[in-house]
Amino acid sequence: MDFRAIEQKWNKIWEETGAHRFDQTKTDKKYYVLEMFSYPSGSNLHIGHWYNYGPADTFARFKKMQGYNVFQPMGFDAFGLPAENYAIKTGIHPKDSTMKNIAVMEKQLANMGAMFDWDHELVTCSPEYYKWTQWLFLKLYEKGLAYEKQAPVNWCTSCNTVIANEQVVNGVCERCGHTVVRKNMTQWFLKITDYAEELLSCIDSLDWPEKTKAMQKNWIGKSEGGEAVFPLENSDEKITVFTTRADTLMGVSYVVLAPEHRLVDIITTPEQKEEVEAYKLAASKASDVDRLSSTKEKTGVFTGAYCLHPITGKRVQVWIADYCLSTYGTGAVMGVPSHDDRDFDFANKYNLPITRVIKGENGNDDLPFTEHGIVVNSGEFDGLTTAEAKKAVLKKLESLGLGGVKINYRLRDWSVSRQRYWGAPIPIIHCDHCGAVPVPEKDLPVELPYDVNFTPDGQSPLKKCKEFMETTCPVCGRKALRDPDTLDTFVCSSWYYLRYIDNKNSDKPFDSELANKVAPVDKYIGGAEHACMHLLYSRFIAKALRDMGYINFGEPFTSLVHQGLILGADGEKMSKSKGNVVNPDSYINEYGSDIFRMYLMFGFAFAEGGAWNDDGIKAIYRFAERVERIVSVGANAGSDDNYGPAEKELDYALNYAIKHVTADLENLSFNTALARIMELVNALNKYAEKNVPGAFFRKACMGLVKLIAPFAPHIAEELNELMGEKGTVFCDFPSVDESKLVKDEIEYGVQVNSKIKTKMVLSTSLDSAQITEIIKSDDKIKEILDGKEIKKIIVIPKRLINIIV
RNA sequence: GCCGCCGUGGUGGAAUUGGCAGACGCGCCGGACUCAAAAUCCGGUGGUAGUGAUACCGUGUCGGUUCGACUCCGACCGGCGGCACCA
Numbered sequence: 001m002d003f004r005a006i007e008q009k010w011n012k013i014w015e016e017t018g019a020h021r022f023d024q025t026k027t028d029k030k031y032y033v034l035e036m037f038s039y040p041s042g043s044n045l046h047i048g049h050w051y052n053y054g055p056a057d058t059f060a061r062f063k064k065m066q067g068y069n070v071f072q073p074m075g076f077d078a079f080g081l082p083a084e085n086y087a088i089k090t091g092i093h094p095k096d097s098t099m100k101n102i103a104v105m106e107k108q109l110a111n112m113g114a115m116f117d118w119d120h121e122l123v124t125c126s127p128e129y130y131k132w133t134q135w136l137f138l139k140l141y142e143k144g145l146a147y148e149k150q151a152p153v154n155w156c157t158s159c160n161t162v163i164a165n166e167q168v169v170n171g172v173c174e175r176c177g178h179t180v181v182r183k184n185m186t187q188w189f190l191k192i193t194d195y196a197e198e199l200l201s202c203i204d205s206l207d208w209p210e211k212t213k214a215m216q217k218n219w220i221g222k223s224e225g226g227e228a229v230f231p232l233e234n235s236d237e238k239i240t241v242f243t244t245r246a247d248t249l250m251g252v253s254y255v256v257l258a259p260e261h262r263l264v265d266i267i268t269t270p271e272q273k274e275e276v277e278a279y280k281l282a283a284s285k286a287s288d289v290d291r292l293s294s295t296k297e298k299t300g301v302f303t304g305a306y307c308l309h310p311i312t313g314k315r316v317q318v319w320i321a322d323y324c325l326s327t328y329g330t331g332a333v334m335g336v337p338s339h340d341d342r343d344f345d346f347a348n349k350y351n352l353p354i355t356r357v358i359k360g361e362n363g364n365d366d367l368p369f370t371e372h373g374i375v376v377n378s379g380e381f382d383g384l385t386t387a388e389a390k391k392a393v394l395k396k397l398e399s400l401g402l403g404g405v406k407i408n409y410r411l412r413d414w415s416v417s418r419q420r421y422w423g424a425p426i427p428i429i430h431c432d433h434c435g436a437v438p439v440p441e442k443d444l445p446v447e448l449p450y451d452v453n454f455t456p457d458g459q460s461p462l463k464k465c466k467e468f469m470e471t472t473c474p475v476c477g478r479k480a481l482r483d484p485d486t487l488d489t490f491v492c493s494s495w496y497y498l499r500y501i502d503n504k505n506s507d508k509p510f511d512s513e514l515a516n517k518v519a520p521v522d523k524y525i526g527g528a529e530h531a532c533m534h535l536l537y538s539r540f541i542a543k544a545l546r547d548m549g550y551i552n553f554g555e556p557f558t559s560l561v562h563q564g565l566i567l568g569a570d571g572e573k574m575s576k577s578k579g580n581v582v583n584p585d586s587y588i589n590e591y592g593s594d595i596f597r598m599y600l601m602f603g604f605a606f607a608e609g610g611a612w613n614d615d616g617i618k619a620i621y622r623f624a625e626r627v628e629r630i631v632s633v634g635a636n637a638g639s640d641d642n643y644g645p646a647e648k649e650l651d652y653a654l655n656y657a658i659k660h661v662t663a664d665l666e667n668l669s670f671n672t673a674l675a676r677i678m679e680l681v682n683a684l685n686k687y688a689e690k691n692v693p694g695a696f697f698r699k700a701c702m703g704l705v706k707l708i709a710p711f712a713p714h715i716a717e718e719l720n721e722l723m724g725e726k727g728t729v730f731c732d733f734p735s736v737d738e739s740k741l742v743k744d745e746i747e748y749g750v751q752v753n754s755k756i757k758t759k760m761v762l763s764t765s766l767d768s769a770q771i772t773e774i775i776k777s778d779d780k781i782k783e784i785l786d787g788k789e790i791k792k793i794i795v796i797p798k799r800l801i802n803i804i805v
Numbered sequence: 806g807c808c809g810c811c812g813u814g815g816u817g818g819a820a821u822u823g824g825c826a827g828a829c830g831c832g833c834c835g836g837a838c839u840c841a842a843a844a845u846c847c848g849g850u851g852g853u854a855g856u857g858a859u860a861c862c863g864u865g866u867c868g869g870u871u872c873g874a875c876u877c878c879g880a881c882c883g884g885c886g887g888c889a890c891c892a
Binding site: 209210211212213214215217218219221223225241242243244245256296298321322323324325327328329332333334335336340341342343408409410528531532602603604605608610611613615616618619620622623660663671672674675676677678679682747748749750751753754755756759791792794796799800802803804 | 806807808809810811817818819820821824825828829830831832844845871872873886887888890891892
């Protein structure tokens with residue numbers, strides 16, 4: 001059989017019959033299988049695409065055969081930096097290169113033979129799509145979930161432009177390798193922090209990899225503690241600090257503000273001004289690598305100001321230091337050198353007092369002592385444990401009106417402004433009289449102009465495009481300017497699974513009723529690298545859309561699976577520079593796509609991946625040939641419907657395979673599922689060798705064709721036809737007949753003192769007590785025991801017997 | 806440093822969640838067919854000792870729980886991923 005030729009034949013038939021079309025009117029038994037969509041890169045589909053989409057399609061086909069109405073769409077995440085950087089390098093417009101790449105990938109994806117419903121395709125850079133991305137932004141703005149503020153951004157000193165966090169690699173620009181510094185710019189943010197608690201608390205209910213859930217939890221970083229207010233001496237201002245160790249409050253020897261803290265300029269004394277200014281300047285210039293290193297020596301400057309301890313009223317020095325981060329908590333911390341490593345270093349360096357207030361319970365007297373213990377030197381709190389003291393101190397602060405319980409999150413609001421060309425324009429108009437004004441919905445989309453000079457020179461490329469920038473204010477009608485920035489591409493991908501459902505709707509982003517029927521996604525399959533970005537953003541947007549009444553669920557992806565990573569043959573990540581990139585095309589040309597995807601599923605543990613090795617691909621090819629040969633025998637089998645012991649044995653093998661393949665596919669355990677199919681093929685061969693194939697053999701072969709169909713869709717269709725069946729093979733996944741798996745007799749492992757000594761075939765109708773009796777009187781057992789006295793017999797039904805002597 | 810995952814034959818990987826470790830493949834060895842080779846088919850294949858039935862040892866290391874541990878607990882070693890001055 002020419003596996004490559006039949007691929008074309010069946011791809012054509014599937015297209016003509018609309019085999020992969022999703023019927024939106026039948027959503028009572030729907031199943032939404034989604035693979036993370038592709039970025040349209042210049043080269044052909046790589047191993048990573050195949051390893052994601054091939055097995056995922058196998059799962060989707062399995063669900064379809066089980067009778068689900070399966071929705072499996074595909075599209076392109078088409079905005080983004082690579083196309084723009086490519087344009088800067090070559091002069092080829094991002095739109096042109098992107099559309100060309102999409103055309104190539106569409107063709108390759110179609111040849112893959114996956115059951116994508118191309119009627120529902122979407123491309124995020126098309127105005128029909130980004131119109132609704134802009135709509136989403138406006139709705140978030142209306143709801144108060146989008147706001148503008150000055151914030152530090154990553155500024156590349158060589159490219160003279162802002163770059164995204166993801167583009168900062170080890171503190172330098174990924175494109176040019178030059179230093180990245182922070183710069184304050186006005187940016188749009190989405191208020192993901194409003195949902196911090198819900199994003200955290202809902203995680204446990206999700207059927208997601210534990211690893212991914214843990215990453216999101218860490219990223220959200222809930223921290224339960226309290227705030228303490230230190231009033232300033234000689235001023236009405238107050239410093240509020242956040243702490244998780246309120247029990248150490250009585251050990252405070254100084255307070256630190258972040259260099260960027262609002263109060264720094266207000267409280268610094270004239271004598272300290274010069275030193276403080278110099279320190280602030282140095283801190284703002286420091287690159288992220290320098291500043292964010294925990295091993296760096298602590299530095300800081302005294303502001304000259306004093307504040308008052310909230311409980312004792314004692315004078316406490318106020319310092320600034322860059323180990324205090326302006327972006328976390330209140331941007332101010334209390335310094336307790338005796339019980340914090342950082343504070344200890346700092347206090348030693350600047351000769352600040354160190355007072356022990358926690359005693360270890362087993363006499364550990366070394367400082368700093370960062371563990372929990374018993375409070376000492378703390379007046380009324382002495383003798384309390386750390387846990388008790390935390391509560392007592394915060395209660396006291398609350399009664400004084402100087403603090404109380406507080407929860408903090410590490411999660412920060414999502415910065416979505418990009419000073420880039422190739423993205424969805426932010427639908428805001430800046431008017432001198434009215435401020436930031438949203439573009440009215442009827443004027444969407446704000447189209448991205450084609451003729452733009454996108455060479456980087458420190459300005460947003462759109463800013464230089466007069467025709468784009470100049471407009472009138474929708475409120476007052478006066479001249480106004482558009483926002484020159486574009487949206488982070490993660491905004492585009494945060495809601496795409498909803499647009500797939502209703503991709504041609506020109507009145508709204510999607511029909512809510514329909515979306516509620518088809519979504520959420522039942523099985524989402526894609527890489528693990530998106531744990532704290534795409535997957536978190538999508539959850540946030542779903543909750544926001546739910547709260548605005550557009551959908552009735554808050555979690556977009558009910559069940560999530562990450563495929564592993566296929567590495568180069570050298571065990572390193574594939575990259576052009578390492579020269580270890582494996583091109584799937586040569587294998588597909590030689591063996592066909594069914595063989596290739598089956599090999600990917602058999603040769604690796606799906607969630608693990610591993611180093612590339614093509615030793616097994618020939619074996620899979622031979623396996624497919626064996627399948628074809630045995631199915632041909634089945635197709636030509638006689639009509640004899642004898643059902644004797646040989647048939648019974650084959651029936652067992654068939655149902656055993658059905659049972660396990662079904663369970664394995666459910667778990668996306670493709671390698672073991674294929675192993676069970678191979679066993680069935682071995683059983684069929686064994687039968688055909690010794691018996692004349694008749695009606696039952698034919699039936700078993702048909703079962704094989706059905707079982708293998710999700711794995712090798714084209715081959716299975718061809719074999720189905722060979723068997724004389726009419727119509728497609730993709731229906732009626734076989735269901736197990738448990739009665740065929742009941743055995744009269746079963747082999748037990750017999751252990752003596754937990755070591756396997758012999759085997760014994762026993763009837764399955766015997767209960768444990770009966771088996772115990774048989775063991776006691778069995779001659780062979782007596783021989784093995786050699787006169788030793790039996791103390792106890794443990795019988796594990798259908799498995800083993802352990803005789804303790 | 807913190808969080809998470811992982812460690813099984815020559816090799817890719819299994820093991821119904823505490824019950825016969827190594828399923829299914831690859832590779833290798835032997836055989837059949839062949840003048841020969843390829844392809845195909847059959848048999849063997851964790852290690853050590855022994856002609857042999859068999860015995861002992863074996864899931865990173867060391868302990869523990871248990872009739873029984875790849876699986877659970879404790880300590881450690883090694884690898885991968887994420888976060889990292891988060892107060």
